[in-house]
Amino acid sequence: MKITIWNVNSINARLEHAKRYLRESAPDVLMIQELKTENFPAQDFENLGYASQSVGQKAYNGVAILAKTPVETVLDRLPGEPEDTQARYLEANVNGLRLINIYAPNGNPAPGDKYDYKLRWMKRLTLRLRELLAADQAFIIGGDFNIIPEEKDCHDPAAWKEDALFRIESRHALRTLENMGLYDAFRIFDTRAAQYTFWDYQAGAWQRNNGIRIDHFLLSPCMADRALGCAINRTPRDWDKPSDHTCVELTISMNNSG
């Protein structure tokens, strides 16, 4: 079973890209981040054979889960701050799997209010995932974490040192999730440096491979046992008028014994 994450930087601006990806790569599940609309074009995807659930807001944020099988929403907000209405979290059951799609806060400028929000949001995420682990609920969480795990995930670490995506508190928040027993799926299969998922639109970053790895899958232990592969698919980043992110593809065994 193939599951893909992709920050499309506006689903309206990237509708044809998303449809092309589904036709050409035919994933079983596509988890999209940064919809940037409260009107998700569900019918366009239904026409391609994909059911979907989404949580959106005008102009900012927004996440959706698309699948060839029904998508049953479990949670459409990250618990912990009832006054937080930003559309960044969707947890659903799909084909017997618990899937979580996130668009974590960017956090810049740091330090500041936005950075504080990012760290609080990651703390809330930690509490939710700890709850699932305690309940023995297997899960796959994927999306735009807006965190660069290590220096080797960054073309120019010195330039990112004080950035919210690379500051020590952000990296610590991601490491805390790994220390709880979650696995960075990409790193199970690929230990190379300079494997990026995002390249800025500016200064020819894509052409120069000046990128960062910030889109991740984290797997609960028994999901890690079932992981068959995880790779970055750079193809959509080279299409005309692309998103600044490309997609990451995870393959999971549907045999429970691995």
Added chain:
DNA sequence: ATGGTCGTGTGACGA
């Protein structure tokens, strides 16, 4: 080289 590029929505702001 002290900016550069997108998307939203038509202002700056977020990234």
